[in-house]
Amino acid sequence: xxxxxxxxxxxxxxxxxxxxxxxxxxxxxxxxxxxxxxxxxxxxxxxxxxxxxxxxxxxxxxxxxxxxxxxxxxxxxxxxxxxxxxxxxxxxxxxxxxxxxxxxxxxxxxxxxxxxxxxxxxxxxxxxxxxxxxxxxxxxxxxxxxxxxxxxxxxxxxxxxxxxxxxxxxxxxxxxxxxxxxxxxxxxxxxxxxxxxxxxxxxxxxxxxxxxxxxxxxxxxxxxxxxxxxxx
Amino acid sequence: xxxxxxxxxxxxxxxxxxxxxxxxxxxxxxxxxxxxxxxxxxxxxxxxxxxxxxxxxxxxxxxxxxxxxxxxxxxxxxxxxxxxxxxxxxxxxxxxxxxxxxxxxxxxxxxxxxxxxxxxxxxxxxxxxxxxxxxxxxxxxxxxxxxxxxxxxxxxxxxxxxxxxxxxxxxxxxxxxxxxxxxxxxxxxxxxxxxxxxxxxxxxxxxxxxxxxxxxxxxxxxxxxxxxxxxxxxxxxxxxx
Numbered sequence: 001x002x003x004x005x006x007x008x009x010x011x012x013x014x015x016x017x018x019x020x021x022x023x024x025x026x027x028x029x030x031x032x033x034x035x036x037x038x039x040x041x042x043x044x045x046x047x048x049x050x051x052x053x054x055x056x057x058x059x060x061x062x063x064x065x066x067x068x069x070x071x072x073x074x075x076x077x078x079x080x081x082x083x084x085x086x087x088x089x090x091x092x093x094x095x096x097x098x099x100x101x102x103x104x105x106x107x108x109x110x111x112x113x114x115x116x117x118x119x120x121x122x123x124x125x126x127x128x129x130x131x132x133x134x135x136x137x138x139x140x141x142x143x144x145x146x147x148x149x150x151x152x153x154x155x156x157x158x159x160x161x162x163x164x165x166x167x168x169x170x171x172x173x174x175x176x177x178x179x180x181x182x183x184x185x186x187x188x189x190x191x192x193x194x195x196x197x198x199x200x201x202x203x204x205x206x207x208x209x210x211x212x213x214x215x216x217x218x219x220x221x222x223x224x225x226x227x228x229x230x231x232x
Numbered sequence: 233x234x235x236x237x238x239x240x241x242x243x244x245x246x247x248x249x250x251x252x253x254x255x256x257x258x259x260x261x262x263x264x265x266x267x268x269x270x271x272x273x274x275x276x277x278x279x280x281x282x283x284x285x286x287x288x289x290x291x292x293x294x295x296x297x298x299x300x301x302x303x304x305x306x307x308x309x310x311x312x313x314x315x316x317x318x319x320x321x322x323x324x325x326x327x328x329x330x331x332x333x334x335x336x337x338x339x340x341x342x343x344x345x346x347x348x349x350x351x352x353x354x355x356x357x358x359x360x361x362x363x364x365x366x367x368x369x370x371x372x373x374x375x376x377x378x379x380x381x382x383x384x385x386x387x388x389x390x391x392x393x394x395x396x397x398x399x400x401x402x403x404x405x406x407x408x409x410x411x412x413x414x415x416x417x418x419x420x421x422x423x424x425x426x427x428x429x430x431x432x433x434x435x436x437x438x439x440x441x442x443x444x445x446x447x448x449x450x451x452x453x454x455x456x457x458x459x460x461x462x463x464x465x466x467x468x469x470x471x472x473x
Contacts, residue, residue: 048343068345072273076343082336086288098282099344099351101273143340 001061002026003047003151003181008056010042017042019205020056029177031192031213032185033224034202040185041079043202044155047183048076060151060181072101075149077140079156079185083128089139090115090124096143107146114142117172119165133160141169145176152182158191170195189221201227279346283354288331291324291359299366302389306374312437314374315388316427319396319419321363326400326415328355329463349464356460367393380437387445388437394452396422398459405463 003025010018017039034040045051047058049065063070083092090111097107115124118138128136137160144152157173158166174195176182186192192199192213201209201224209227213220274282298321305314332338332348342348371386378385399422400415407414430436 045339050339050342068347071343071347072345074343076340078339078343080336081340084286084331084335084337095286096340096344098274098279098286099341099346101279101345103272103274106272147345 001150001181003058003060003183005047005058006056008043008046008053008058010039010046010051011054016205018046018053021207022056023200023207023210025181025183025198027177027179027181028197029173029182029184029192029195030198030200031196032183032200032202033187033189033192034185035187035228037204038202039205040202041155042205044076044153044183044185048074048153050076070151072147073150075144075147075152077144077154077157079159081140083136083139085127085129087128088125089120089128089131089135092128092139093143093146097146100147102147110146110148114145117145118142119168134162134165137161138165141172150180152176152180154182154184156186157184158186158188166191189224193220203228273345276346276350279350280354280357283351284358287328287355287358291327292362294324295321295359295363295366299370303370303373306370306377310374310377312388312430313427315392316423318367318389318393319422319426321367321393322396322400322422323416323419324363325356325359325397326404326419328352328359329401329404329460330415331355352464353460363393384439384442384445387442387449391445391448391452392422392426394449394456395426398452398456401456401459401463405459 005021005023007020007022008018009016009020019039021043032040032043042051046053047065049058049067049070052066058065060070060073084095087095093111093114094107097110102110115121118141120135120138120142123131123135128139131139137157141154141157144154154173158169161169170191173182173184177195177197184192184196196213199209199211199213199220200207208230298317302314302317305317329352332341332351338348341351367389368386371382371389375382375385380388396419400418403414403418435441
């Protein structure tokens with residue numbers, strides 16, 4: 001399966017957030033790097049079908065990204081998300097399972113599995129409002145995985161996670177990326193260093209570099225800075 | 233060679249071969265579990281029914297309380313004042329329209345299979361159906377207390393309710409980040425307007441103006457789905473901002 005963006009742009013009044021990007025994502029982990037305001041979040045929303053491009057198109061395996069069929073295979077973690085105040089962690093996952101269309105029995109099974117996976121079992125029946133930032137982020141990661149997505153898009157997934165959790169998360173993503181399309185955005189370069197198969201570097205709405213990344217061959221941070229500076 | 237002949241010849245040349253081993257191929261993929269790999273998903277109806285459980289309890293409590301209050305007020309003093317209480321019923325509906333945005337769930341719901349539109353429409357459907365059914369029941373219960381006909385009591389109940397719901401839906405479409413206080417204010421103002429209206433329009437509840445009430449009812453009942461449709465159509469931008 002391939003996720004293909006064909007000359008997509010997104011314009012807001014007098015600001016072009018994404019400027020004529022074309023690329024194809026294949027199975028594996030793709031890292032999206034860029035400074036704040038580079039257009040990473042807008043690009044991710046376009047790839048999820050949340051935003052409609054001003055021009056161009058996005059398709060996955062022949063499906064338009066605005067279709068229900070595409071959303072059925074999509075897992076998305078937004079940069080910022082909330083929760084209904086009456087929800088416990090378990091309620092939150094069951095609710096998202098319902099919106100993702102999982103039958104009740106599957107929803108219960110997946111919820112238990114994912115609560116275990118993200119290490120929230122002891123607090124699963126506590127209100128989400130009592131969770132720490134890292135716990136909420138892990139809950140967000142769990143909801144993105146509920147429908148066993150073939151396309152996983154995560155916007156700043158490691159924000160708020162402590163170093164130990166980040167290592168665990170990296171291992172999880174590396175495993176998931178073996179047989180699905182995973183796109184991660186971050187500005188913490190070390191999060192991608194050992195797990196990204198491909199890299200995309202964005203600046204001011206444009207892709208300044210895109211290609212395969214071979215871990216250990218080069219220092220990613222230095223590489224990223226050099227690419228950003230080349231563009232000046 | 234004319235174009236028709238050319239088309240016929242091209243069609244003959246490009247004839248797809250008959251599929252060989254098609255049945256065997258499908259048997260093989262089925263045996264390997266490659267067909268229908270995606271887990272079964274629930275239907276639109278199952279989803280809509282499930283959303284009933286996710287409507288906040290206070291919405292139902294408010295509806296029950298208001299319906300009881302309207303019934304009691306109509307029985308105690310069967311004047312025109314109790315009709316002005318129905319706009320408060322719209323608060324429950326309006327609370328659902330902005331809920332996903334207020335609690336920052338909209339983006340996640342938007343990217344899920346049933347999407348934000350289905351979530352909102354399912355909730356609006358349930359609250360709307362329950363409130364309307366409740367009001368119908370109240371109309372039947374309190375009708376003997378009034379000298380008005382059944383249709384007039386129905387119109388006097390429904391028009392203030394639909395007015396508040398329609399104005400509130402327009403407001404919610406434009407303003408989403410005020411935690412619903414604007415919609416509460418609209419319900420309050422609608423209620424006050426209908427309570428004060430007879431002082432300015434003396435014959436408002438007279439039989440000769442039933443046509444006006446009916447026209448208002450048709451306008452509001454027709455305008456409300458249109459307003460919701462416009463709002464749903466513009467669902468993209470709210471998520472962004």
